[in-house]
Amino acid sequence: MRFFITTAIDYPNSRPHIGTAFEKIGADVQARFQRMEGNAVHFLMGNDENTIKVSQRATELGVEAKPYVDDMARQFQDVWKALEISNDDFIQTSEERHHIGCRKFIQKVYDAGDIYKKPYQALYCDGCEEFKTASQIVDGKCPNHPNKPLREVEEENYFFRLSAFGDRLLAHYEANPDFIQPESRRNEIVSLVKTGLQDVSISRKGFTWGIRIPFDEEQTIYVWFDALLNYITAIGYGTDDARFEQIWPADVHVIGKDITRFHCALWPAMLMSAGLPLPKQVFGHGFVYRKDESTGEVAKMSKSLGNAVEPMDLIQQFSAEAFRFYFMSQCPFGGDGEFSFERFADAYNAGLANNLGNTFSRTLSMAVRYFDGKLGSTDGVDCRAWCAGLDLKALADELRTLMTSFQYNVAIQRIWGEVLDAANKYIQTTEPFKLVKTDVEGTRAILLNLADAIRVVAILIKPFLPSTAKTFYDAFSYGEVRSWDEVSYGDVASAPRFEALTVTAPLVNGKPAPLFPKVETDASK
Ligand SMILES: [Zn+2]
Structure with a gap:
């Protein structure tokens, strides 16, 4: 089955911060999981470039808009690559x-009678x-x-008749209960649409940076109308219709x-007007707030507040896997999360250094020391x-439900709390480091068990920690993790057989190098 997943496209007027990265990782985990389920995944990301802010920023820097957005697109993609984001495409809306696709689409909506022109006079925030x-203006x-005065603007603009779509939207939400997730967001949108939607201005006059309207070349398409269309123009709408029909509709739009x-009112109304199918789901994730260690205050991260954290700093200090682990285990994807360096280090030490990394290293060490890896x-x-x-099959099925519903932090709790816990308890009760003195064959059986535990863990962590999963599989000559189903056997008879399981590990002073070296924190000093 095809699975088309997208993230929001970002304004390239500043570099990505960790809040932006949270969204991309959450979408990446889903894309990787769906690939393990055997689906033909198409994962789209991109930058939102046709905005006034972007051309203003380029002007400030004294460069042309296009080279500026191209350079920013490269910088964004460098960060996404460093975070192991596995997107298949990256669209720049320039x-x-x-x-081409935007012009075709807006013409279609115009021909359908859902766009009209009217003089407009209002207060505009730059x-x-x-x-x-x-109701949105305070004092x-x-x-x-508050530092930017509102401007009074009057001009003739094109409007999209959003007000005409309220009933159809409500009927769609009703018939498709999963369209808006999580549930709390759904309730917000339903009540918003019930109070009545207003027509929206979709064009601007006198701008040269942007997409010209085919039926009035003096006007350019205004930011939202253009940005939302990236989801269809990237897959061929207007340029490769056969491809577009093959991939659309999206299975899920992952957005803030x-x-x-x-995404839940304007976008589906636009698609209805153009006679196109609607996306199957919109998932509105929460925000990551920055906790100040000294004051304990929690604030939204933003460039203007000066408290944004650059993903590259954390990747360099820890690793991409540590970054992914923190955000997926400590911040519920559908709700809000907190970030502080202290919490980051604590979660890293507890979950990765002491638990996952240690279980792996101990097993590796014993296999190498007692059996020369054979x-x-x-x-x-x-x-x-x-x-x-443990009923592994039942657990794998429950985890499957948690993964498809974006409950990643709960999935990680179950993997660590049940599967890894079982492996660690097994080491404690069987004590292979003592048994080896008296019973070599029994010790070999224990290590084969631990190898199997690591194999199962590798499958379950692969969407979250893809390179750690690979390290585990490579160390035990297992080949490659392919499918979630490889976990799902409950009895000995159907467990995979290995003729000659070998363990290879790069050794440092006779010991495997620690996968996640422990970091010092204030608490551990
Ligand atoms: Zn404002």
Whole structure:
């Protein structure tokens, strides 16, 4: 089955911070999981370049807009690569494929009678790039940008008849309960649409950076209308219709909770007008807030607040895997999370250095020390003794549900709390480091069990920690993790057999190098 997943496209007026990275990792985990389920995944990301802010930023820097956005796109993609994000495509909305598709789409909506022109007079915030209604203005100012005076703007703009789609949208939410997830976001949107939608301005006059409207070349398409279209122009709408029909509709748009209403009301209405199928789901993830260690204060991260954390700093200090582990285990994807360096280090030491990394290193060390890495055949050995109390098949199925519903932190709790825990308890109760003095064959059976535990763990952590999963598999000559189903056997008879299981590990002073070296924290000093 095809699985098309997208993230929001980002403004390239500043470099990505860890809040942006949170979204990309969450989408990447889903993409990787769906690939393990045998689906033909198409994972799209990109940058939102046709905005006034971007051309203003380029002007500030004294460069042309296009080379500026191209350079930023490279910088963004460097960060995504460093975080092991496995996107298949990256669209820049200044690309020709996007311009062609947007012009085709807006013409279609115009022909359907859902676009009209009217004089417009309102207060505009340059910071938000949107007109403000009376209810959004506090003391004559935009609450988000109190230092930027609102501008009174009057011009003839094109409007999209969003108000005409309320009933159809409500009917769609009703018929498709999973369309908006998680549930709390769904309730927000339903009540928003019930109170009545207003038509939205979708064009601007007098801008040269942006996409010109085919039926009025003096106007350019305004930011939201253009940005949302990246999801279809990237896969060929207007330039490769056969490909577009093969991939669309999206299975899920992964976006931040602040832009849920654009994706759940405006976007489906636009698609209805153009006669295109709607995406199957919109998932509005939460935010990561920055906790100040000295004051204990929690604040939203932003460039203007000066408290943004650069992903590259954390990747260099720890690793990409540590970064992914923190955000996926400590921040519920559908809710909000907190970030502080202290919490990051604590989660790393507890989950990766002491637990996952240590289990792996101990098993490796014993296999190398006692058997020179040659664990031999699994024939006649009960390799499932380590998880005797666990129904792995049932657990794999439950985890599958948690993964598809983006409950990653709960999935990680179960993997660590049940599977890794079973492996660690097994080491404690069987004590192979003592048994080896009296019973070599018994010790070999224990190590084959631990090898199996590591094999199962590698499968389950692969969407979260892809390179750690590979390290585990490589060390035990297992080949490659392919499918989630490889976990799902409950009895000894159906467990995979190995004729000659070998362990290879790069040794440092006779010991395997630690996978996640422990870091010093204030608490451990
Ligand atoms: Zn504003």
